Amino acid sequence: MxxxxxxxxxxxxxxxxxxxxxxxxxTGNNRDLTLIMSDVPATVVGTFTxxxxxxxxxxxxxxxxxxxxASAVVINTGIANAATGTDGLKNCEREAAKVAExxxxxxxxxxxxxxxxxxxQLPIEKIEEGIEYLSKxxxxxxxxxxxxxxxxxxxxxxxxxxxxxEAAKAIMTTDTVPKEIAVxxxxxxxxxxxxxxxxxxxxxxxxxxxxxGFAMSDIAIERKLADxxxxxxxxxxxxxxxxxxxxxTNDTFVWLSNGLAGNKELTFDSLGIYEDxxxxxxxxxxxxxxxxLMEAVKRGKITDAEKTAAIKDxxxxxxxxxxxxxxxxxxxxxxxxxATRLFIAKVVGAxxxxxxxxxxxxxxxxxxxxxxxxxxxxxCGRIFCAMGYSGAKFDPDKTDxxxxxxxxxxxLIDQGRLPLFSExxxxxxxxxxxxxxxxxxxxxxxxxxxxxxxxxxxxxxxNADYRS
Numbered sequence: 001m002x003x004x005x006x007x008x009x010x011x012x013x014x015x016x017x018x019x020x021x022x023x024x025x026x027t028g029n030n031r032d033l034t035l036i037m038s039d040v041p042a043t044v045v046g047t048f049t050x051x052x053x054x055x056x057x058x059x060x061x062x063x064x065x066x067x068x069x070a071s072a073v074v075i076n077t078g079i080a081n082a083a084t085g086t087d088g089l090k091n092c093e094r095e096a097a098k099v100a101e102x103x104x105x106x107x108x109x110x111x112x113x114x115x116x117x118x119x120x121q122l123p124i125e126k127i128e129e130g131i132e133y134l135s136k137x138x139x140x141x142x143x144x145x146x147x148x149x150x151x152x153x154x155x156x157x158x159x160x161x162x163x164x165x166e167a168a169k170a171i172m173t174t175d176t177v178p179k180e181i182a183v184x185x186x187x188x189x190x191x192x193x194x195x196x197x198x199x200x201x202x203x204x205x206x207x208x209x210x211x212x213g214f215a216m217s218d219i220a221i222e223r224k225l226a227d228x229x230x231x232x233x234x235x236x237x238x239x240x241x242x243x244x245x246x247x248x249t250n251d252t253f254v255w256l257s258n259g260l261a262g263n264k265e266l267t268f269d270s271l272g273i274y275e276d277x278x279x280x281x282x283x284x285x286x287x288x289x290x291x292x293l294m295e296a297v298k299r300g301k302i303t304d305a306e307k308t309a310a311i312k313d314x315x316x317x318x319x320x321x322x323x324x325x326x327x328x329x330x331x332x333x334x335x336x337x338x339a340t341r342l343f344i345a346k347v348v349g350a351x352x353x354x355x356x357x358x359x360x361x362x363x364x365x366x367x368x369x370x371x372x373x374x375x376x377x378x379x380c381g382r383i384f385c386a387m388g389y390s391g392a393k394f395d396p397d398k399t400d401x402x403x404x405x406x407x408x409x410x411x412l413i414d415q416g417r418l419p420l421f422s423e424x425x426x427x428x429x430x431x432x433x434x435x436x437x438x439x440x441x442x443x444x445x446x447x448x449x450x451x452x453x454x455x456x457x458x459x460x461x462x463n464a465d466y467r468s
Contacts, residue, residue, distance in 0.1 A: 002185045002320045007141070007157075008164030011182030011195035012218040013260040014039040016140030017163055019170035022130035024123060025078035025116070031170035033127060035134040036073040036214065037103055042258035044070035044111075045227040047234050049251035056081045056088030057112045060096070061252055064111050068223050070256055071105035073214060074112050074131060075171050077199075080250050081114040081122050091122045098128045102135035115173055115199060115212050115250055139163035143260070168197040171212060175199050179331045185320040187263040187313040192219045196324045198253070200332040211332065213238075213253035215324060219317065220259035222267040228278040229318065230255050235282035237325040240357070240450040241333050242365045255321075263313065270310040272302075283353045287322060290315040330451050334434070339453035343373045344436040345383075348447040355392045355441075356448035362390030363437055364452030373435055374454035378403070378426035380412035383437050394441040401439050405432040 005011055019034040046065040048058050064070055074095050081088045096110035114122065139160045168178035180197040200211030230253075238253065259265070268274060271293075278286060293311045296302045302311065334342035345363035350356035363369055366386035372379045380401050388396065401413035407429045410421055429435075 002183050002316065002323055004323075005182050005184045005193070007161050007182045007193070007195055008168060008180040009036065009182075009195040009197055009214060009216045010139070010141055010160050010164040011184070012193040012216050012258070013143045014140075014218060014258045015195070015216045016138035017167045018134040018137045018139060019163075019167045020130060020134060020137075022126045024076050024126065030172070031166065032077045033130040033134065034073075034075045034167045034170045035099065035131060035138070036075075036167070036216070037105070037138060038071055038216070038256060038258045040258050040260065041069040041071050041105075041109055042216075042256035043068065043221060043223045043226060044254055044256050045223060045230050046252060046254040047231060047238075051251070053082065055114060055118075055250040056084055056092050057114045058250060058252055059089060060092040061111050061113065061254070064108065065254065067108055069109050070111050070254070071109040072099050072103055072111070073254070074099050074110065074127075075212065076114050076116075076122065076127060077171055077173055078116040079114060079120050079122055080116045080118045082118040082250060084119070084121055087121055091124045091127075094124050095122075095127060095131065098131045099135070102132055111254060113212055113250070113252055115171070164195070164197075171197065171199040173199060175335055177331070177335055179328055179335070181324055181327045183320045183323055185316045187219055187261065187266070187316055188309060190261045190263040192261040192263060192317075192320075193217065194219075194320055194324050196328060198328045198332065200335075211238075211251055211253075213328060215253075215255040215321070217255065217257045218259065218261040219257050220261070220263050220265040221257050221317075222265060224275065225266060225268050225271075226255065226257060228275055228280060229286065229321065231280040232278050232282075232286040233318070233321050233325050235280060236285060237322070237329040239282070240361065240448070241329045242361065242450070242452050264309075266310060266313050266317065270306060271314060272304075272307050272310075282357060286318055290318050333451035333453050335453075340433070340456060341373055341454045342434040343370060343452045343454055344434065345439065345450045345452070346436055346447065347439045347441065347449075349440045349442045349444060350394075350446040350448070351444035353446045353448060355394065355443075356446050357450070358390050358392040359387050359394070359439065359441070360448045360450035362386045362392070363439070364450045367455055369437075370452065370455035373430070374456050376427055376430040378410075378412055378421070378423060378430060380418070380437075383439070384413055387439065394443060398442040399439065400442070401437060403429055404436040404438055405429050405434060407432055409438075 100107040168180040182195040196215040198213035347356040368382040397416040
């Protein structure tokens with residue numbers, strides 16, 4: 001059973017964090033440099049932006065992830081270290097080298113991440129000085145088997161968790177709220193945890209990428225299995241988010257697993273399945289795969305004790321990771337730059353997942369639809385229009401569109417036509433902070449959900465003078 005717990009990125013065993021302001025951002029008092037460490041090298045997997053213009057830290061981190069292990073992450077806000085040429089990559093290397101020196105880890109195991117304005121070079125000397133300071137002020141939670149109580153931990157778990165929350169704030173740019181979550185679940189009789197945080201408010205339109213995000217777990221898992229699971233879950237969560245249609249140069253999500261929970265390592269062999277059995281295109285929900293395996297166990301089709309235990313572990317892990325990723329995805333969408341409402345598009349009755357996905361994403365990326373959500377305008381023709389130009393095949397004359405919220409629901413397209421409805425009732429339903437467009441195309445059993453936000457005057461204000 002998966003349950004949400006406190007702790008953010010420090011919920012899992014063996015992680016520590018520190019953050020401070022070093023002056024990368026020209027104004028303000030908020031922290032702008034963060035350092036995270038795992039007590040032992042962790043298995044690492046990740047997803048990255050598909051933007052051809054990749055920031056230097058993305059290129060650096062792709063190499064680290066390809067190596068399979070990570071021990072630390074350093075993150076700065078204020079400057080993206082994108083469009084910085086070879087100097088940008090050299091600065092990534094200098095960051096990694098300084099972290100390695102200060103924490104006693106290998107340079108090739110250090111991830112570097114940046115977010116902010118594209119173009120300027122990092123103030124690398126300030127960052128190096130900051131890394132040295134942070135390395136001496138790491139906060140974490142002692143655990144059974146840890147060698148010593150960490151510095152600056154006074155026995156109050158809440159103090160360390162507060163530092164985790166401060167880190168979630170430190171990575172923010174135009175975000176208005178920190179985005180963090182932690183869950184507890186069980187694998188092989190051992191309590192396991194995933195703690196995660198992310199930032200993202202603008203330039204959000206990922207495709208196998210995520211903005212900046214971090215999941216820290218203490219499970220033992222085979223790298224190629226973790227990679228497959230992450231990509232499958234990302235496809236159904238982060239890749240279904242859009243705020244403004246712009247894919248960032250820096251989108252990165254990494255998942256570290258250090259094995260300190262003590263569970264038996266989860267592998268493809270222990271599960272008795274192959275890599276291709278876990279679909280990463282989104283066509284087949286990974287939760288459906290675990291359900292099929294669990295059903296086979298219940299019906300006695302799988303009787304091997306070790307395989308049965310591994311399947312149960314997989315089911316718990318998938319539910320835990322999906323809980324984390326869906327929460328972060330929805331939180332990013334609702335915190336889009338200038339946003340006042342979370343705008344959800346749910347397409348049902350599709351002949352296949354790709355059709356449902358294409359239609360849902362077309363709806364949430366439609367500026368006219370987003371503006372209508374902001375204005376609480378029951379102009380459902382904009383949503384219908386967005387479906388029509390999406391490229392997906394469907395019969396408009398069979399389509400129903402219903403707007404839903406905590407205030408109720410109202411059908412605004414009925415079998416392809418506009419029915420009579422109460423404008424007053426529609427206004428009430430479109431007024432809450434979360435509004436859903438339920439679109440039924442009556443052509444099958446597949447569905448997809450996408451998350452976006454409304455388009456407001458404030459979005460233009462924020463982005464008209466972003467550099468200042």
